[in-house]
Amino acid sequence: MKFTIKIVAASTLLACASGAFAQKGETVKIAWLDPLSGLMAAVGTNQLKTWQYVAEEFNKKNASGVKFEIIGIDNKLSPQETSSALRSAMDQGARYVVQGNGSGPALAIIDALDKHNARNPGKEVLYLNYAAVDPDLTNSKCSYWHFRLDADTSMKMEAMTTFMKDHPEVKKVYLINQNYAHGHQVSKYAKDMLKRKRPDVEIVGDDFAPLAQVRDFSPYIAKIKQSGADTVITGNWGTDLSLLIKAANDAGLNNVSFYTYYGAVTGSPTALGAGAAGRVYMVSYSHANLPGEIGRMRDGFKKKFNDDMYASAVYHGFSMLDAAFVKAKSTDPAKVASVLEGMKFNSFNGEAEMRKTDHQMQQGLFITRWEKTSDKYPNDSENTGYTFVPVKYYEPYVASTPTSCQMKRPS
Numbered sequence: 001m002k003f004t005i006k007i008v009a010a011s012t013l014l015a016c017a018s019g020a021f022a023q024k025g026e027t028v029k030i031a032w033l034d035p036l037s038g039l040m041a042a043v044g045t046n047q048l049k050t051w052q053y054v055a056e057e058f059n060k061k062n063a064s065g066v067k068f069e070i071i072g073i074d075n076k077l078s079p080q081e082t083s084s085a086l087r088s089a090m091d092q093g094a095r096y097v098v099q100g101n102g103s104g105p106a107l108a109i110i111d112a113l114d115k116h117n118a119r120n121p122g123k124e125v126l127y128l129n130y131a132a133v134d135p136d137l138t139n140s141k142c143s144y145w146h147f148r149l150d151a152d153t154s155m156k157m158e159a160m161t162t163f164m165k166d167h168p169e170v171k172k173v174y175l176i177n178q179n180y181a182h183g184h185q186v187s188k189y190a191k192d193m194l195k196r197k198r199p200d201v202e203i204v205g206d207d208f209a210p211l212a213q214v215r216d217f218s219p220y221i222a223k224i225k226q227s228g229a230d231t232v233i234t235g236n237w238g239t240d241l242s243l244l245i246k247a248a249n250d251a252g253l254n255n256v257s258f259y260t261y262y263g264a265v266t267g268s269p270t271a272l273g274a275g276a277a278g279r280v281y282m283v284s285y286s287h288a289n290l291p292g293e294i295g296r297m298r299d300g301f302k303k304k305f306n307d308d309m310y311a312s313a314v315y316h317g318f319s320m321l322d323a324a325f326v327k328a329k330s331t332d333p334a335k336v337a338s339v340l341e342g343m344k345f346n347s348f349n350g351e352a353e354m355r356k357t358d359h360q361m362q363q364g365l366f367i368t369r370w371e372k373t374s375d376k377y378p379n380d381s382e383n384t385g386y387t388f389v390p391v392k393y394y395e396p397y398v399a400s401t402p403t404s405c406q407m408k409r410p411s
Contacts, residue, residue, distance in 0.1 A: 023331045024065035028321070030055070030096045031089030033082055033105065036074035039212040040101060042266045043238045048072045050311045051098065053301050058318045064325035068318065077101060077212060079108035086112050090125060095333050098317065100131025100150070103181040110143045117145055126333035130313040134181040135401070138358040142405035147340055147359045149313035151285055151399060153182060153235065157189040159365040159399040160233070160259055160283045163392055165197040172204045174229035176220055178240055179208035186235030186261070204229050212240060217247035229256060237262035242271040249275050257281065263370065264288065264310045264388055269381035272370055277386060280370040285349050286312035287368050288387050289377045294348035298379070308381055316347060316361065320354065334410070351396065358405035365399045367392040
């Protein structure tokens with residue numbers, strides 16, 4: 001499967017045709033608001049490094065001629081702390097904010113920016129969401145100032161259950177998720193979609209664990225064992241997934257397949273190890289062995305930090321902003337937002353579109369399986385010698401889900 005990156009080349013042609021732009025040489029401050037403390041600190045640290053690294057790469061060559069600067073602020077995974085962090089970011093001159101861990105903090109940003117931008121015309125701030133996947137954020141809570149670069153929970157579950165539909169060995173499914181909006185949405189969509197596609201499948205458990213608080217998942221694993229489940233579906237991420245997997249391995253739960261959203265996120269690959277080979281699946285817009293520019297950046301990141309660059313939606317963010325700056329001939333978020341709406345481009349996972357109706361990225365999704373590296377898929381995760389190997393790719397239309405968004409646009 002070969003994908004090409006055409007967006008930068010197209011932007012360069014536009015720049016050449018139009019001459020110098022007002023934004024050339026400008027510094028664009030992007031505030032990153034995510035956890036750098038608590039149980040999810042390792043995840044946040046990796047993602048901040050990713051934003052900083054990809055910014056450095058785009059600063060070497062971008063069509064709009066801007067310089068990207070990343071301001072990292074710890075939001076402690078708290079909506080209240082996120083509101084304070086956002087005020088600090090704006091005080092430092094940031095007019096773009098990015099966040100991805102937790103839909104509560106995401107909603108806090110949306111609410112704050114809706115109010116701020118309405119009250120401060122000419123000083124608008126735009127939010128790029130790279131990983132907060134609660135579908136409500138682009139449905140009932142949709143905002144003109146919010147653009148989601150990741151696929152939402154419903155889209156990922158659409159792809160996952162389409163894949164599971166053709167696997168008759170899936171008969172008894174246990175759901176375990178984090179006890180907040182995203183976890184409840186994973187549970188809801190899993191039950192709804194399995195009922196529609198595989199009515200014979202039995203849901204034998206539906207548990208919720210407190211977000212980023214559980215240090216021992218063995219009681220949950222005991223319940224999974226007792227239920228007779230052959231399959232687990234989980235939207236857990238960070239330590240809530242790595243500790244769940246560790247508990248499963250410690251308990252010898254080796255006859256159950258895990259279907260995950262975030263198996264490649266910091267800590268989870270190490271927890272998976274050799275024992276989980278062939279039994280853990282992940283749905284994602286990316287994987288560790290993609291070719292082209294994204295592959296080059298992943299390799300460079302690994303060489304520099306001895307860490308994995310798994311948040312590839314960051315690349316979407318810079319690609320889209322760069323192209324939008326060129327087209328808008330400005331870095332003004334109000335002008336950029338109107339250009340981002342409906343933008344289509346070819347990225348590392350095929351053709352993508354920022355859907356105008358709700359600002360939800362429409363993109364292809366992979367189903368991958370945890371396996372030993374090979375000549376074809378040599379890039380491992382966390383130096384384990386194992387990687388998530390693509391076993392199925394779904395075009396954007398397969399996983400696309402409808403929206404109820406009633407977008408309120410500035411007059």
